[in-house]
Amino acid sequence: MKQLHRNDLFSWSAFNEERNLDFHSVLWVRDGGNVLIDPLPLSAHDWQHLHSLGGAAHIVVTNSDHCRATAEIAQATGAKLYGPAAEKQQFPLACDIWLHDHESIVPELVAYQLDGSKTPGELALVLKSTTLITGDLIRCHVGGELCLLPDGKLTDRDKAVRSIKRIASLPAIESVLSGDGWPIFSHGKAALQKLASSL
Structure with missing residues (x-):
């Protein structure tokens, strides 16, 4: 795994040839039990x-298309599973906790519900108010520039745009770790505002 912009954050990736970009997973190392987000195979x-970093106590899946290697890793680590409450009825995994909008997962990690994406109630996560971790809706196909999931995959573009503008209004975002594409380690709020103003 690669260390990110904080000494408690790590990532591992897989290159997707069809989309010509990387898929990412995130590990947050913390005293109360480490958190994995959208874990790819290890x-x-x-x-x-x-x-060596203490394993995993929690796994958060932002949407059903990002289950990836969650079941295998949860079985091996005993981690508790978290998923989006809006997908509870059709989610492919049995989660221990279903997350609603603006709900704390563990201290200093908050889930925000995004509407209008390709799956209901996709989650974006905000770590310590400054780092945004996204699933599918907010992406970064070109280094330093955020983009929206393509219109053909959206279930409701107007709702998706409102969701992005809401996230862009959060006051303290500095970094954006997208599930698909490039990370943005600095000036994340400016990139979010640029995306929001373009929609």
């Missing part, structure tokens, strides 16, 4: 790294 090296 290599032997990354399993060892995860173990």
Whole structure:
């Protein structure tokens, strides 16, 4: 795993040839039990790294298309599973906790519900008020520039735009870690506001 802009954040990735971009997963290392977000399969090296950092106590899945290797990793680690409440009836995994809008997952990690994406109630996560972690709706296909999930995959564009503008209004965002594409480690709020103003 690669260390990110904070010494308690790590990521691992897989290149998707169809979309010509990276898919990402995030690990937050914390005293109360580490949190994995949208975990991709782990290599032997990354399993060892995860173990050396204290394993995983919580796994958050932002939407049903990002279940990825969650079941395997949860079985191996005993981690508690969290998913979007709006997908509860059709979610492919049995979650321990279903997350609603503006709900704390663990201290300093808050879930926000995004509407209008390709799945109901997709989650975006805000860590310590400054780092936004996204699933599918907010992406970064070109370095430094955020974009919206393509219109053809949206269930309601107007709702999606309102969701993005709401996230862009959060006052303290500095970094954006997108599930698909590039991370933005600084000037994240400016990138969010630029995206919101373009919609």
